[in-house]
Amino acid sequence: MTWNATNPQQSRSELQEEVRSRLVNYLEQGQFDAAKALLQPVQPADVADVIEELPDKSQVIAFRLLGKDEAIEVYEHLDPSVQEDLLEEFKLPEVLEIVDQMSPDDRARLFDELPAKVVRKYLLHLSDQERQATARLLGYKSETAGRVMTTEYISLKEELTVSQALARLRPVANDLETIYTLYVTDASRHLTxxxxxxxxxxxxPEQIIRDIMTRDVIAAHTDTDQEEVARMIQHYDFLALPVIDSESRLVGIITVDDVIDILEREATEDIYTLGGVQSGGDDYFQTNLLTVARKRVVWLLVLLVTNTATSGVIRAQEDVLESVVSLMAFIPLLIGAGGNVGAQSSTVVIRGLNTESVSMREVLPIVGREAIAGTLLGLMLGVAVTGWAYILQGDLMVAISVGLSLFAISILAAVAGSGLPFLFKAMKFDPALMSAPFITTVVDVLGVALYLSIARILLDL
Structure with a gap:
C-alpha cells in the first residue's frame, strides 16, 4: 500500500489508520512477511507515524522488520521518546549501527534527550568522523544555529572548473541533505x-566556479538564535542556509526541513507559555501527571497570590457593596470581559514581536491603536451590558455604572495588554511568559477599583 490513494476522498490520516490497523493484525497473527511487505512502499516519515501509534512491544517488532537503510530514515522521524524506548530494547551493536548512520544534527538532537552517561558511551563507539561531528554540534549552545545545523554539505573551491565540480559532486550526492545550493570556499574554508x-x-564544462558563483552570501553565525535562522530562511526563500563561525569559516548548513521543526517547537513553546504552562521542551501529552501538575501550578500560584489584591480592593469598598448589594453580581462579568480584551491585545502584540512584524520603535503607535480599539469595543460592550444590567436589576443608575465601568475597563485592558509585552521585552523578559499573569492582575485590580469608584460617584454613596 502506498500513500497515493486510489480513492481521492481518502486522507493521509485515514490511510495511516488503515495501515496501522492491518499492521497490528499481521503482528498479532505472526505474519511478519506480510507486515514487512505492507511497510516497504510507505514513506519513512509515514512509517514513523504508524510505529508511534503501536503498542510498545509492537513498535520494536515493526521497527526490526525494516531494512537497514529504511530503518535509519524512519528512526530520524520518530518522536524522541520513542527513539529512547527503541534504544533500550536493542543490543549495543544494533544501536550503534543506527546512531552512527544518523545525520549529525538528528544525532545531536537525540543525544540532547538521553542521559549524559548513555551519550558518553555512544560517543566512544562512534567512528572518529561521526564522533567529531556530533561533539562539535553538542559544543554549541542550545537553540542556536550551531546546535541545529548539519555538517553534511559539500563545498567547492573557487578555482575548480564546472566539470571538476560535477566530478566532486557525483560520488557524494546521495549522502547529502541538499545539493541544490553549493557553497564556495577559499583555501582557508572562508565562505566566499x-x-x-x-x-x-x-x-x-571549462568555466571556473569563481566566474559563475554569487558573491553576495547570506549566512548565519553559529551563535545565531534558531528563531532568527528560521526567519532568515523564510524571508529569503532559501532551501538551506550556510552557517559560519567567528572567523567566517563554513561549518555547516541548516535546511528548510529543520526550520519547519524549529518553527513548530517555538510556536508550541509560545502557546504553552501564553497559557502559563512551562513546557520545558517536553511533549505535554506524554508527560506524567505529577510533572504536568508541577509545571502548571507555578503561574496558578502566582495568580492566586496577586489576585489577593483584588480582594483588598473589594474590602476597602465594602461600604459601597453593602449599600447596593446588586453591584456585587457584576464584578465577575467586568473582570472577565476586561481580561478577554487584554488577552486579545497581548496576543496580537506578542505574535508581532515574535515574528518581528512589530518592532520596539512602534510602541506608541501600537498602544495607541489598541487604545482606540479598546474604546470602540468598550463603547459597544458598554451599551449592551447597560441594557442587560437594567433588565436584570431594574436600577438605571446601577446599569449605567456597570456600562461605564466596562467602557473604562476595556480601554485599560487594551492599553495594558498591548503595552506590557513591550515593557517586558525591553526588560529582557519573555513577553509571552510575563504578560498573561500581569495583565490579569492589572485588569482585575484596577477594573474592580474603577467599577466601585464609578458606582460610588453615580450612586452618591
Whole structure:
C-alpha cells in the first residue's frame, strides 16, 4: 500500500489508520512477511507515524522488520521518546549501527534527550568522523544555529572548473541533505560565495566556479538564535542556509526541513507559555501527571497570590457593596470581559514581536491603536451590558455604572495588554511568559477599583 490513494476522498490520516490497523493484525497473527511487505512502499516519515501509534512491544517488532537503510530514515522521524524506548530494547551493536548512520544534527538532537552517561558511551563507539561531528554540534549552545545545523554539505573551491565540480559532486550526492545550493570556499574554508546546481548545469564544462558563483552570501553565525535562522530562511526563500563561525569559516548548513521543526517547537513553546504552562521542551501529552501538575501550578500560584489584591480592593469598598448589594453580581462579568480584551491585545502584540512584524520603535503607535480599539469595543460592550444590567436589576443608575465601568475597563485592558509585552521585552523578559499573569492582575485590580469608584460617584454613596 502506498500513500497515493486510489480513492481521492481518502486522507493521509485515514490511510495511516488503515495501515496501522492491518499492521497490528499481521503482528498479532505472526505474519511478519506480510507486515514487512505492507511497510516497504510507505514513506519513512509515514512509517514513523504508524510505529508511534503501536503498542510498545509492537513498535520494536515493526521497527526490526525494516531494512537497514529504511530503518535509519524512519528512526530520524520518530518522536524522541520513542527513539529512547527503541534504544533500550536493542543490543549495543544494533544501536550503534543506527546512531552512527544518523545525520549529525538528528544525532545531536537525540543525544540532547538521553542521559549524559548513555551519550558518553555512544560517543566512544562512534567512528572518529561521526564522533567529531556530533561533539562539535553538542559544543554549541542550545537553540542556536550551531546546535541545529548539519555538517553534511559539500563545498567547492573557487578555482575548480564546472566539470571538476560535477566530478566532486557525483560520488557524494546521495549522502547529502541538499545539493541544490553549493557553497564556495577559499583555501582557508572562508565562505566566499554560492552557486546553484542549475547554474552549474547551465555552464560550460571549462568555466571556473569563481566566474559563475554569487558573491553576495547570506549566512548565519553559529551563535545565531534558531528563531532568527528560521526567519532568515523564510524571508529569503532559501532551501538551506550556510552557517559560519567567528572567523567566517563554513561549518555547516541548516535546511528548510529543520526550520519547519524549529518553527513548530517555538510556536508550541509560545502557546504553552501564553497559557502559563512551562513546557520545558517536553511533549505535554506524554508527560506524567505529577510533572504536568508541577509545571502548571507555578503561574496558578502566582495568580492566586496577586489576585489577593483584588480582594483588598473589594474590602476597602465594602461600604459601597453593602449599600447596593446588586453591584456585587457584576464584578465577575467586568473582570472577565476586561481580561478577554487584554488577552486579545497581548496576543496580537506578542505574535508581532515574535515574528518581528512589530518592532520596539512602534510602541506608541501600537498602544495607541489598541487604545482606540479598546474604546470602540468598550463603547459597544458598554451599551449592551447597560441594557442587560437594567433588565436584570431594574436600577438605571446601577446599569449605567456597570456600562461605564466596562467602557473604562476595556480601554485599560487594551492599553495594558498591548503595552506590557513591550515593557517586558525591553526588560529582557519573555513577553509571552510575563504578560498573561500581569495583565490579569492589572485588569482585575484596577477594573474592580474603577467599577466601585464609578458606582460610588453615580450612586452618591
Amino acid at each position: 560565495g554560492t552557486v546553484s546546481l542549475r547554474m552549474i548545469l547551465a555552464a560550460t
